[in-house]
Amino acid sequence: MADQVYSYEKLSQFALATFTKIGCSADHATLATKVLLSADLRGIDSHGIARLSGYVRLWEAKRVNATPNIRVVHESPSTAVVDGDGGLGLVVAPYAMKIAMEKARVAGTGWVAVKNSNHFGIAGYHAMMALDHDMIGMAMTNASPLVAPTFSVERLLGTNPIAVAIPADKQPAFVADFATTTAANGKLEILQRKNQDAPIGWIQKKNGDASINANELKDGGALIPLGSDREHGSHKGFCLGAWVDIFSAVLSGANYGPWVPPFVAFLSPPADPVGEGIGHFFGAMRIDAFRPAHEFKTHMDNWINRFRNAETIASQEKVIIPGDPEREMNAIRLKEGIPLNPKVVEDLQLLGEKLGVHW
Amino acid sequence: MADQVYSYEKLSQFALATFTKIGCSADHATLATKVLLSADLRGIDSHGIARLSGYVRLWEAKRVNATPNIRVVHESPSTAVVDGDGGLGLVVAPYAMKIAMEKARVAGTGWVAVKNSNHFGIAGYHAMMALDHDMIGMAMTNASPLVAPTFSVERLLGTNPIAVAIPADKQPAFVADFATTTAANGKLEILQRKNQDAPIGWIQKKNGDASINANELKDGGALIPLGSDREHGSHKGFCLGAWVDIFSAVLSGANYGPWVPPFVAFLSPPADPVGEGIGHFFGAMRIDAFRPAHEFKTHMDNWINRFRNAETIASQEKVIIPGDPEREMNAIRLKEGIPLNPKVVEDLQLLGEKLGVHW
Numbered sequence: 001m002a003d004q005v006y007s008y009e010k011l012s013q014f015a016l017a018t019f020t021k022i023g024c025s026a027d028h029a030t031l032a033t034k035v036l037l038s039a040d041l042r043g044i045d046s047h048g049i050a051r052l053s054g055y056v057r058l059w060e061a062k063r064v065n066a067t068p069n070i071r072v073v074h075e076s077p078s079t080a081v082v083d084g085d086g087g088l089g090l091v092v093a094p095y096a097m098k099i100a101m102e103k104a105r106v107a108g109t110g111w112v113a114v115k116n117s118n119h120f121g122i123a124g125y126h127a128m129m130a131l132d133h134d135m136i137g138m139a140m141t142n143a144s145p146l147v148a149p150t151f152s153v154e155r156l157l158g159t160n161p162i163a164v165a166i167p168a169d170k171q172p173a174f175v176a177d178f179a180t181t182t183a184a185n186g187k188l189e190i191l192q193r194k195n196q197d198a199p200i201g202w203i204q205k206k207n208g209d210a211s212i213n214a215n216e217l218k219d220g221g222a223l224i225p226l227g228s229d230r231e232h233g234s235h236k237g238f239c240l241g242a243w244v245d246i247f248s249a250v251l252s253g254a255n256y257g258p259w260v261p262p263f264v265a266f267l268s269p270p271a272d273p274v275g276e277g278i279g280h281f282f283g284a285m286r287i288d289a290f291r292p293a294h295e296f297k298t299h300m301d302n303w304i305n306r307f308r309n310a311e312t313i314a315s316q317e318k319v320i321i322p323g324d325p326e327r328e329m330n331a332i333r334l335k336e337g338i339p340l341n342p343k344v345v346e347d348l349q350l351l352g353e354k355l356g357v358h359w
Numbered sequence: 360m361a362d363q364v365y366s367y368e369k370l371s372q373f374a375l376a377t378f379t380k381i382g383c384s385a386d387h388a389t390l391a392t393k394v395l396l397s398a399d400l401r402g403i404d405s406h407g408i409a410r411l412s413g414y415v416r417l418w419e420a421k422r423v424n425a426t427p428n429i430r431v432v433h434e435s436p437s438t439a440v441v442d443g444d445g446g447l448g449l450v451v452a453p454y455a456m457k458i459a460m461e462k463a464r465v466a467g468t469g470w471v472a473v474k475n476s477n478h479f480g481i482a483g484y485h486a487m488m489a490l491d492h493d494m495i496g497m498a499m500t501n502a503s504p505l506v507a508p509t510f511s512v513e514r515l516l517g518t519n520p521i522a523v524a525i526p527a528d529k530q531p532a533f534v535a536d537f538a539t540t541t542a543a544n545g546k547l548e549i550l551q552r553k554n555q556d557a558p559i560g561w562i563q564k565k566n567g568d569a570s571i572n573a574n575e576l577k578d579g580g581a582l583i584p585l586g587s588d589r590e591h592g593s594h595k596g597f598c599l600g601a602w603v604d605i606f607s608a609v610l611s612g613a614n615y616g617p618w619v620p621p622f623v624a625f626l627s628p629p630a631d632p633v634g635e636g637i638g639h640f641f642g643a644m645r646i647d648a649f650r651p652a653h654e655f656k657t658h659m660d661n662w663i664n665r666f667r668n669a670e671t672i673a674s675q676e677k678v679i680i681p682g683d684p685e686r687e688m689n690a691i692r693l694k695e696g697i698p699l700n701p702k703v704v705e706d707l708q709l710l711g712e713k714l715g716v717h718w
Contacts, residue, residue, distance in 0.1 A: 076467030076648035078437040107466050108435030113649050149678045152669040164602050174605070176598035182591050201591050208672030226585060226592050232541050232560050233585050239535035239681050240599075242666070243523050246533070250658045251649045257665055274661065289435035290472050290610045299609045302633065306616055307601070310511040313567030319508045322598050 003339035011049050011338060012037055014348065017357045018052060022059045023066035024088070032090040035121045040338045043329035046186025047122045050344045053351045055088060055119070057265035064088055064118055070095050078107040081252050082114045086277060089120030089141070093280055097126045097139065100284040104135055108289030113252035116276035119143070119263055123163035124177030124326070130165055130284045131173050134293040137165040138283035140244040142254070144262045147181055147241060148222035150234045153208045155222045156258050159185055160244035165323075167287070169297035171304040175323030180240040181223045188214050188223075193341060201228030247281040254279030362698035370408050370697060371396055373707065376716045377411060381418045382425035383447070391449040394480045399697045402688035405545025406481045409703045412710045414447060414478070416624035423447055423477055429454050437466040440611050441473045445636060448479030448500070452639055456485045456498065459643040463494055467648030472611035475635035478502070478622055482522035483536030483685070489524060489643045490532050493652040496524040497642035499603040501613070503621045506540055506600060507581035509593045512567045514581045515617050518544055519603035524682075526646070528656035530663040534682030539599040540582045547573050547582075552700060560587030606640040613638025 012033050019029035040048030058064040068087030072080045080099050084092035096112045103110025120126065123139040130137025143158025159179035166174040179185075183202045191198055191214035198214045205211045206220035217223070225237025249256035254275040261269035261278065287293040310319045340348075352359035371392050378388035399407030417423040427446030431439045439458050443451035455471045462469025479485065482498040489496025502517025518538035525533040538544075542561045550557055550573035557573045564570045565579035576582070584596025608615035613634040620628035620637065646652040669678045699707075711718035 074648075074650060076645070077465070079467040079644070079648040081649050106436070108438040109468060109470055111468055111644065149666060149669060151671050151676055152678045153672055154669045156666060156669055164598075166605055174601070176602060178592075178595040178598055180595075182586070199590050226595055227541070228587065228591050231558050232587050232591070233537075235679060235681075236537040236539075236585055239523075239537055242533070242681065243535060246525055246659070246662065250655060250662060251646075253650055253654075256658070256662055274658065285438070285470065286435070287610075289433075289438040290440050291433060291612055295612075296609060299615070299633065300605070303605065303609060303615055307508060307515060310508060310513045310515055312510050313512055317510055319511045320594060322594075322601065 001342040003341055004345055005337040005339050007337050008037065008041065008334055011040065014352065014357065014359060015049060015052055018056065018351065018355060021355045021357050022056060024091075025067070028088070028091045031094060032088050035090040035094065035125050038125045039122045041330045041333050042122065042124065042326035043333070044122050044186065044326070046184070046189055049340070049348065051119070053347050054263060054265070056351060056355070058118065058263075061265045063261065063265065063269070068092065072099065078103050078109050078111060080110075080112045082112055084114055084117035084277060086116055087118070089118040089278070089280065092117040093120035093126045093139070093282070094129065096280065097129050097137070097282045097284070100282045101130060101133060101135060104284040104286045104289070109283065109285045112282045113247065114280040114282070115249070115252040115254035117254070117278055117280055119278070120280055122177060123161045124165065124175055126282060127163035127165035127177070128173070128175060131167045134167060134287045136167070136285040136287065137163075139163045139280065140248055141280040142245045142248040142256060142260050142278055144264075145258045145260055146185060146217060146223050147225060148204060148208070149238045150225060150230050153204075153206065153222070154258070157225075157238075157241040157245055158260060159223060160241040160248075162240065162244060166300060167297055168300035168304055169294070171301045172327055173323060174300065174304065174321060175326065177322075177326070180226055180237055180244060182226055182228050182237070183223070185223065188217070193343070244281070249275060249279030251281065252279045360701040362700055363704055364696040364698045366696050367396065367400065367693055370399065373711065373716065373718060374408060374411055377415065377710065377714060380714045380716050381415060383450075384426070387425075387447070387450045390453060391447050394449040394453065394484050397484045398481045400689045400692050401481065401483065401685035402692070403481050403545065403685070405543070405548055408699070408707065410478070412706050413622060413624070415710060415714070417477065417622075420624045422620065422624065422628070427451065431458065437462050437468050437470060439469075439471045441471055443473055443476035443636060445475055446477070448477040448637070448639065451476040452479035452485045452498070452641070453488065455639065456488050456496070456641045456643070459641045460489060460492060460494060463643040463645045463648070468642065468644045471641045472606065473639040473641070474608070474611040474613035476613070476637055476639055478637070479639055481536060482520045483524065483534055485641060486522035486524035486536070487532070487534060490526045493526060493646045495526070495644040495646065496522075498522045498639065499607055500639040501604045501607045501615060501619050501637055503623075504617045504619055505544060505576060505582050506584060507563060507567070508597045509584060509589050512563075512565065512581070513617070516584075516597075516600040516604055517619060518582060519600040519607075521599065521603060525659060526656055527659035527663055528653070530660045531686055532682060533659065533663065533680060534685065536681075536685070539585055539596055539603060541585055541587050541596070542582070544582065547576070552702070603640070608634060608638030610640065611638045
């Protein structure tokens with residue numbers, strides 16, 4: 001069945017009504033909706049409204065607190081630790097990123113580690129909050145363990161994404177936002193829906209053998225760190241995922257590694273937690289704490305122009321500046337609407353019926 | 360011909376005498392020697408004493424200043440920009456990292472961008488300076504352009520390494536230090552010396568085709584970002600290399616991308632520089648700006664234990680904690696000596712004769 005297309009407004013209204021229905025304040029529901037839908041607009045369909053019913057199931061299981069008391073529990077001039085009080089990461093993360101930016105205003109940079117949170121949507125949204133303030137923004141999070149370190153058969157890390165948003169002047173901003181695995185889990189979900197195989201190097205079987213089965217994770221398999229195998233640097237992808245895990249959770253007091261609670265409500269969190277909830281890490285750096293912002297942004301224009309216009313391999317596409325595809329998708333989907341897989345639509349209809357929210 | 364083994368003391372004395380001979384102060388020569396030799400000790404042979412004659416040739420070409428006036432040219436409570444005055448990166452980098460740590464002492468974190476510097480040895484050395492102070496250390500640098508962005512045939516980025524050093528309590532520290540390419544250039548040099556081919560995914564030909572020729576860079580080929588190809592995430596490796604380039608050079612006012620001056624003296628720097636020298640970026644974060652250091656380090660022990668003892672793939676090695684192999688090598692080489700390739704020995708002998716320094 002073909003995708004069905006819905007307007008941004010229609011989907012926003014539904015998400016807003018849903019978040020309101022489970023008890024979020026008007027401000028929180030509005031913010032959660034904006035963050036959630038930014039994924040659909042930017043083409044990262046796995047992290048958008050398709051996850052809404054998952055958030056609600058976590059709330060039903062009392063693993064998401066709709067009325068959190070989000071607060072700073074430790075700080076220094078350029079740092080803070082935020083306790084998310086079990087709230088939606090969609091709400092906790094922008095709160096924490098704002099604090100990072102306030103710290104940066106005074107101290108030049110601000111770095112905020114978050115504990116006791118939940119899935120925060122796309123990392124890029126939070127990093128990009130810095131752009132309008134002539135700041136560089138960074139965001140990381142740990143996540144449910146699905147990734148095996150190089151040489152291991154155990155799922156010990158999440159896909160642990162990193163986002164870095166860097167403003168330019170006339171050029172659009174540089175926005176990198178990527179899972180530290182060879183392929184994000186959302187890429188596997190697309191293959192699953194299409195009944196297609198995955199390339200060698202994305203996933204491994206339960207026993208560690210290479211696999212092309214996009215459903216391998218259901219049989220105890222694991223995602224593979226960026227690099228695919230040791231010969232091609234998967235130990236570096238493991239370093240990246242580990243770094244994100246430690247900054248997000250060991251610094252903040254959240255759960256790390258295999259102790260990170262699963263995103264799906266039908267799996268219980270580990271019985272022996274080492275911290276609270278999942279963890280995030282945010283950074284904001286004021287450009288003019290290093291050099292005049294205009295000077296920096298002019299050089300960023302030059303950087304972007306040079307790379308975008310690099311000579312390419314015949315028959316291949318242009319060099320892609322990080323953030324370009326998502327920004328272009330955002331413009332298209334705002335205008336033409338957001339395509340949803342029929343299974344996602346059905347799931348949202350059921351959600352609406354369950355909560356008494358008009359679809 | 361087999362490698363020849365030399366003691367750490369012997370190689371240190373030679374490096375110290377060489378740096379002194381070209382005009383470095385006693386303090387600078389001692390520091391440069393320590394940083395340079397830390398690469399040999401840790402097994403990163405491409406970045407150690409094998410580079411000494413290269414540094415001297417850059418000094419002969421007046422591209423390294425042996426008596427730099429290294430200074431802070433811009434700062435905020437948690438940031439600084441350092442002008443390396445064309446000095447050896449081996450000396451400029453520890454200076455900058457110290458400032459990052461001083462900032463962290465007061466502001467919680469410190470972030471220092473450096474311009475007008477040169478090759479700084481191994482990134483890990485600088486990041487590890489933080490460990491004894493209950494801080495997390497970070498170090499990045501850009502480098503001579505040898506890497507083609509995904510879809511391009513042009514060499515626009517260096518191997519741009521990232522190092523992150525994180526203290527633990529009873530366990531040794533977590534020390535990640537890796538080039539943001541599939542393979543570091545040093546790995547190619549080893550294959551070249553052994554007349555062996557490289558795996559597919561490390562390098563590409565001048566026209567962008569895959570290559571297994573370890574000498575391909577001499578024919579205009581390029582290294583490939585971590586990920587190897589688009590299907591396996593090379594665009595993420597490109598994001599990482601770009602991030603390092605921008606933080607190191609666009610923030611500081613150094614040369615970036617294809618404008619980075621080449622490390623080898625026989626190639627001239629670009630005639631149209633966009634900044635000064637090469638750039639680095641350093642970070643220091645005081646652990647107790649987030650949570651009590653002992654608490655953090657105890658959890659790091661738990662993290663490291665859990666990952667080190669993860670179930671492995673039959674017949675494969677254990678999971679490697681970042682920093683373990685280098686630390687073990689360091690202990691062995693301090694005791695048993697440092698093996699040098701005969702070509703490196705010959706190069707050092709010639710250097711000694713040229714400068715009148717006893718080999």
